[in-house]
Structure formats: structure tokens, C-alpha cells
Amino acid sequence: MKDGFYITDIPKAKESSDVKAFLSVDHGKNVIDYHRSFPAYQETPLADLKELAKKLGLAGMYVKDESYRFGLNAFKVLGGSYSIGQWMAQKLGIKENELTYEKLTDPETKKKLGDLTFVTATDGNHGRGVAWTARELGQKSVVYMPKGSAEERLNNIRAEGAEASITDMNYDEAVRLANKMGDEKGWIMVQDTAWEGYEEIPRWIMQGYATMAFEATEQLGDDVPTHVFLQAGVGSLAGAVSGLLTNYYGDQKPIITIVEPNKADCIYKTAEAKDNKLHFVTGDMDTIMAGLACGEPNQIGWDVITECDEYAVSCPDWVAAEGMRVLGNTVGTDPKVISGESGAVTAGLVATVMTRPDLKWLKDELKLDKNSKVLCFSTEGDTDRQNYRRIVWDGYCSSDAQATGTYEK
Incomplete structure (x- = not known):
């Protein structure tokens, strides 16, 4: 460790298994076909940052830009839309490889299922994706947000038709509230955090996330990456992408590293302990990376991570801010990537x-x-946007300022 940087190798399961099987290439094809059936679907760009790679001393640097996903500025809708679709498909008796937007929006579907309400907890992106999907499919949604959530994110969720509010709780407490309200009111809980008795929907959410990894493999073609860096909150995104890429590349699988903020590094702490138990981070977790401010790992995601990934890194907040500035102010003719706090931490670490x-x-x-x-x-x-400009335009959360304690959190 030095200056807030920690690294540990990720322990492997003592017994051989195949927990990543639900993230197979065949499953990935079904999932991406489902997403492609939405009228709003467009493949998000893969930025080939040739000039940045040269400047950093790398052979290549690629960044999958999820700010274009379904017009919602984040990847999270992939998991929410697929899990909601699968839940409805089960009730309707539709097979995985036959699930489409058209079937879910057919008037007969509404007659069979009636009015549904989907509930979730979120710092913003996941809730917006759930709200968007519910509206697209003619249903309702309720969203609870942890304290400190940005008003802009709250308003974006409400704009998609959801009943949404900011609580006085941290993220994990907000998840428990959403689950309680779902039980009491008969709402369907859509959360990527798994616990005993609640595993099917988190697994579908992870399968939904795999769409962006599948797209990336198609865009890369024969240009196989040697290293993949994945940010982690509860570990669902990291597990999903790790599983799909491991299955896709086989013997050519890249080295995969998980990256987290120091103040919400539950995957790092779980890996470091080497005791085959999940380790939690509690408290406010006041990192600028709101989307990663999760203290309790998803068991399903963790199981995939132990099977597929090599390292876990815990780093200071300024690394994410550095990534935002690097991606937003590109080298030479490289395409610019507008990346938020949780989106830029991996590129920031590499740079x-x-x-x-x-x-x-x-x-x-x-x-x-x-x-x-x-x-x-x-x-x-x-x-x-306010915080983005504060960081990228005004230089908030720089490495020098954090080292001297001269910036406010």
C-alpha cells in the first residue's frame, strides 16, 4: 500500500466449479437479441484511444462508452430491463430465446398480468433504468435513494414516471427499505444485491449487464485485450462482464482487475481476508463515486469474481476525478468520452x-x-452535471488537494 492504493490477489475457490455458466456466450446472445428488440436500442461506441495509449506507454487503450445507452446516460438499464423482462416472461410462459419488446408490450400481456409495480433502491442510474423500463412496458415503479443522492438524479428518475424519493439512509439500508415495502405492498423488487431467498432477479440483472461486454467483443474483433479493469459496487457488473469475457475468450482470457473507492471497498476487503466470507463496509461511505458506494457484496457476483478475476484494487477518490479529466480532454485525434465519477475510475487508475x-x-x-x-x-x-463540471472544469478533487487535505468532501 502507498498513498491510499491497495492491491490484493483474488482467492480462487478450493473446489472446481462453473458458477459463471449462466453468463455463457449462448446466454449472452439471447440477452443482446432481447435488448436489440427495443426500438430505442443502439450499440454504444467503443472508443479506441490510440493516442492516449501511446502517451501512457501501452499497446492499446479501449473504453466502452455507456453514456449513450438508451438515451439514459448509463449502463444500468441493461440489467433492469432484462430482469423485468424475464420476470414477466416467466409469468407468461415465454422462453428466454423468444423474449422480445413486442411480446411484452402486446395488449394481451397487460390483460394477463394486470398492473405491476417494480420497486428498487438506487443512487440514481439503476433506478432510472428500472423506471424507464417500467414506463416502456406500461407498468409502474417506486424508487428509494440513499442520503446524499444528487437532486438531478432524483429528477431524472421522476421524469421517467417513477414515484421516487431520497431517504435519510445509506445505500444498503435503502435496499432493505425497498424490500420491506415490496413485501408489504406486493411490489416486485428489482435489485442487483442478492441474499438468501433473493437470487433469481439479481442473476437476471447480471445477465443483462453482459450485453455491453458482448458488444465490446464484437467491436474488438480479433484485437483481444490483455487487461480488463472493472469498477465494483456490490460486484454485479464486475461479475457479469468477467463471466462473459472469460467464457468468450477462453484460453485468451485477459487479466481482470476490480477497482473500488477506499471508502466502499467491500470486494477488496473480501478478497484480502482470504477466508471465503463476505466482508462488509458500513457507515456513510462518502466517496464521490456514488454508484460504487455499496458496502455489502452480492454473493453471486463474488462467486463469479473468484472464478474469473485476478486482482482487486482499492484507491482514493482523486483517481476517479483524474480519469474524468483524462477521458474528457483527449490526446490528439482520440474521441472524447464524457465519463462520470463511477465510470472513469478504471481509466483513471490505468492513467x-x-x-x-x-x-x-x-x-x-x-x-x-x-x-x-x-x-x-x-x-x-x-x-x-454540476459535480462533473466541478471536477473537470474547476479541478475539484485533485491528487495534490487530497494529499494536503485542502478540498472539501
Whole structure:
């Protein structure tokens, strides 16, 4: 550890298993076909940052830009839309490979299922995706947000037709509230956090997330990445992408590293403990990476991570801010990527370790060198525009300011 950077290898299961089977290439094809059936579907761009790679001393740098996803500025809708679709499909007797937007919006579907309400807890992006999907499919949604959530994100969720509010709870407490209200009112809980007795929907959500990984493999073609960096909140996104890429690339599987903020690093802490138990982070978790401010790992995601991934890194907030500035102010003719706090932390980590001599130890641990081809996923755009400008325009949360304690959190 040095200056807030921690790394640990991810322990492997003692017994061989195949927990990533539900993220197979065949499942991935069914999921992406479902998403492609939506009228609003468009493949999000994969930014080939050739000039940045050259400047950093890498063979390649690719960033999947999810700010274009369904016009919602974030990837989360992939999981919400697929899980809601699968829940409805089960009730209707529709097979996975036959599920389409057209079938879910057929007037006969409404007659059979009646009025449904989907409930969730979110810092913003997931709730907006659930609200959008419910509206698209002619249903209702209720969304609870943790304290400190941005008003802009709340308003965006309400604009999709949801009943939404900011609570006085942290994220994990808001999840428990959403679950309680769902039980009391007969609402359907749509959450990527799994617990005993609640595993089917989180698994569908992870399958939904795999669409962006599947798209990335198609866009890369024969250009196979050597390294993939994935941010983690509860670990559902990280597990989903890890599982799909591991199944897709087989013997060519890249080195996969999980990245988290110091103040919400439950995956790192679970990996570091090496005791095969989930370890929680509690309290306010006041990181700028609101989308990653989760203290309780998803068991399903963790199981996939232990099977597929090599390293977990915990890093300071300024790394995400650095990534936002690097991606938003590109080198030469590279395309610009508008990336939010939770979206930019992986690119920020790569840029930081490749340019700072004092972090050579971390660069070496991650096995990054001139032959490395790196793939990152920018999971959100400027979903909190005020904070985005504060960071990118005004220089808030710089490495120097954090080291001297001169910026307010």
C-alpha cells in the first residue's frame, strides 16, 4: 500500500466449479437479441484511444462508452430491463430465446398480468433504468435513494414516471427499505444485491449487464485485450462482464482487475481476508463515486469474481476525478468520452499507474507494460452535471488537494 492504493490477489475457490455458466456466450446472445428488440436500442461506441495509449506507454487503450445507452446516460438499464423482462416472461410462459419488446408490450400481456409495480433502491442510474423500463412496458415503479443522492438524479428518475424519493439512509439500508415495502405492498423488487431467498432477479440483472461486454467483443474483433479493469459496487457488473469475457475468450482470457473507492471497498476487503466470507463496509461511505458506494457484496457476483478475476484494487477518490479529466480532454485525434465519477475510475487508475514513477510497484503488480492492451467500461456519463463540471472544469478533487487535505468532501 502507498498513498491510499491497495492491491490484493483474488482467492480462487478450493473446489472446481462453473458458477459463471449462466453468463455463457449462448446466454449472452439471447440477452443482446432481447435488448436489440427495443426500438430505442443502439450499440454504444467503443472508443479506441490510440493516442492516449501511446502517451501512457501501452499497446492499446479501449473504453466502452455507456453514456449513450438508451438515451439514459448509463449502463444500468441493461440489467433492469432484462430482469423485468424475464420476470414477466416467466409469468407468461415465454422462453428466454423468444423474449422480445413486442411480446411484452402486446395488449394481451397487460390483460394477463394486470398492473405491476417494480420497486428498487438506487443512487440514481439503476433506478432510472428500472423506471424507464417500467414506463416502456406500461407498468409502474417506486424508487428509494440513499442520503446524499444528487437532486438531478432524483429528477431524472421522476421524469421517467417513477414515484421516487431520497431517504435519510445509506445505500444498503435503502435496499432493505425497498424490500420491506415490496413485501408489504406486493411490489416486485428489482435489485442487483442478492441474499438468501433473493437470487433469481439479481442473476437476471447480471445477465443483462453482459450485453455491453458482448458488444465490446464484437467491436474488438480479433484485437483481444490483455487487461480488463472493472469498477465494483456490490460486484454485479464486475461479475457479469468477467463471466462473459472469460467464457468468450477462453484460453485468451485477459487479466481482470476490480477497482473500488477506499471508502466502499467491500470486494477488496473480501478478497484480502482470504477466508471465503463476505466482508462488509458500513457507515456513510462518502466517496464521490456514488454508484460504487455499496458496502455489502452480492454473493453471486463474488462467486463469479473468484472464478474469473485476478486482482482487486482499492484507491482514493482523486483517481476517479483524474480519469474524468483524462477521458474528457483527449490526446490528439482520440474521441472524447464524457465519463462520470463511477465510470472513469478504471481509466483513471490505468492513467495514474502508467505515469507516476512512485506507483511503479502497482504497475508491476498489475503486469502493465508496452505490450498491454487495456479495456475499460465507462459505465456512466455526466449523470450529475454540476459535480462533473466541478471536477473537470474547476479541478475539484485533485491528487495534490487530497494529499494536503485542502478540498472539501
